[in-house]
Each structure stands twice: as structure tokens, then as C-alpha cells.
Amino acid sequence: xxxxxxxPKFRILKIGQSMTLQCTQDMNHNYxxxxxxxxxxxLKLIYYSVGAGITDxxxxxxGYNVSRSTTxxxxxxxxxxxxxxTSVYFCASSPGQGNxxxxxxxxxxxxxx
Amino acid sequence: GNSVTQMEGPVTLSEEAFLTINCTYTATGYPSxxxxxxxxxxxxxxxxxxxxxxxxxxxxxxxxxxxxxTTSFHLEKGSVQVSDSAVYFCALSDRNSxxxxxTFGKGTMLLVSP
Numbered sequence: 001x002x003x004x005x006x007x008p009k010f011r012i013l014k015i016g017q018s019m020t021l022q023c024t025q026d027m028n029h030n031y032x033x034x035x036x037x038x039x040x041x042x043l044k045l046i047y048y049s050v051g052a053g054i055t056d057x058x059x060x061x062x063g064y065n066v067s068r069s070t071t072x073x074x075x076x077x078x079x080x081x082x083x084x085x086t087s088v089y090f091c092a093s094s095p096g097q098g099n100x101x102x103x104x105x106x107x108x109x110x111x112x113x
Numbered sequence: 114g115n116s117v118t119q120m121e122g123p124v125t126l127s128e129e130a131f132l133t134i135n136c137t138y139t140a141t142g143y144p145s146x147x148x149x150x151x152x153x154x155x156x157x158x159x160x161x162x163x164x165x166x167x168x169x170x171x172x173x174x175x176x177x178x179x180x181x182x183t184t185s186f187h188l189e190k191g192s193v194q195v196s197d198s199a200v201y202f203c204a205l206s207d208r209n210s211x212x213x214x215x216t217f218g219k220g221t222m223l224l225v226s227p
Contacts, residue, residue, distance in 0.1 A: 104156030
């Protein structure tokens with residue numbers, strides 16, 4: 001009954017470091033998403049994927065990269081961490097188009113110092 | 114582009130009070146509308162949805178009606194509980210995105226005291 005699992009839960013990075021936020025889902029969902037949540041700003045879509053091998057930019061993709069080599073995994077890469085990337089990151093998945101709800105992980109809280 | 118506007122919080126209520134959280138939207142065509150809830154330290158969970166005009170979504174005592182004429186989807190509950198304290202997000206998806214992505218409002222924090 002895992003659903004969407006994100007690791008790590010917390011991380012502190014120095015400016016210029018790189019890291020990968022991991023996301024995996026066990027529901028065989030085709031669609032996966034990465035969001036960032038900043039205080040009082042709601043959720044902003046970073047990247048999304050409609051299936052293995054297919055990714056597309058969301059509203060705020062700059063400074064991030066993604067890949068989707070399997071249905072289950074959708075990692076988010078930060079190459080050169082900047083203070084503006086301090087945020088809470090959420091991964092989500094859904095079965096597909098239409099009005100299917102998105103299922104969210106518990107988030108990764110990332111601080112860039 | 115699409116946008117969702119929610120009333121600013123926090124909304125502070127006593128237990129058993131009536132709740133309304135306003136949500137209005139701007140979208141092309143006929144969007145689907147959603148309310149998500151986020152409890153402290155957790156991700157978002159779908160609370161309810163409506164896919165066409167005049168539809169009413171309901172779950173756990175919460176209701177919202179899709180009003181196309183006023184482009185609104187206000188969330189209501191007749192009697193709130195302390196356990197309803199959370200952040201509530203209104204969201205939409207539309208045909209332009211193939212209904213594959215969501216546009217979220219900024220969220221409204223609800224605090225319920227005993």
C-alpha cells in the first residue's frame with residue numbers, strides 16, 4: 001500500500017551542489033508530475049511525464065531536469081543548486097487523462113544554503 | 114492562461130461552525146474542478162471533484178457545486194471539526210492541457226478550535 005514514495009524527506013545543500021530527488025510509484029500509473037510548493041504560493045508544476053520515455057516542461061522548469069526510463073520512477077535532478085530552489089517538492093502520479101485524481105507523495109523539504 | 118483564485122487565509126473557526134472557502138477560476142472551454150486537502154507534513158489528497166456545470170462534488174461532509182455562470186467552485190461544510198484543520202487547494206484541469214495537468218490556487222489554511 002505504498003502509493004507514491006519520495007526520498008529523501010529532508011536535505012540541505014550548499015549552493016552549486018547537485019542532487020537527485022527520487023520518486024517511485026507502485027500503482028502502474030502512466031502520468032507522473034513534479035511540483036514545488038513555496039509558502040503562500042500554491043503548487044507550481046516543474047515537469048511531467050505521460051509515459052516512459054516522454055517528458056514535458058511545466059510552468060517552472062528552469063534549473064531542473066527529469067528522466068522517465070521506467071513507468072515506476074521519475075527522478076528530478078538539480079544540477080547547480082541555487083537559494084531560489086529552496087522549497088518543498090512533491091511528486092504525484094495519476095492513471096491518465098480525463099478526470100483522474102493525482103496521488104501525491106509526502107514531499108521532500110530542500111534547503112539551499 | 115488558466116488561473117484559480119482562492120480566498121486568503123487563515124480561516125479560523127470554532128468546532129461545529131459553518132465553513133465556506135471561496136474559489137473562482139479563469140479557463141478556456143469546460144474545465145474540470147477539484148478540491149485537494151493537505152494535512153500538516155503530508156502531501157495533497159483529493160477531497161472532491163466536479164466535471165461539468167451544475168455538478169456537485171461531495172465527500173466527508175464537504176460539498177462544492179460547479180457554477181459556470183459565476184465561474185466558481187466554493188467549498189462548504191455544515192459543521193467543521195478540529196480534525197478538518199488543514200490547507201485546502203482549489204484546482205482545475207482543462208482540454209488545452211489534455212486534462213493532464215492541474216492549475217492550483219494558492220491554498221487556504223483552515224484552523225478549527227475546540
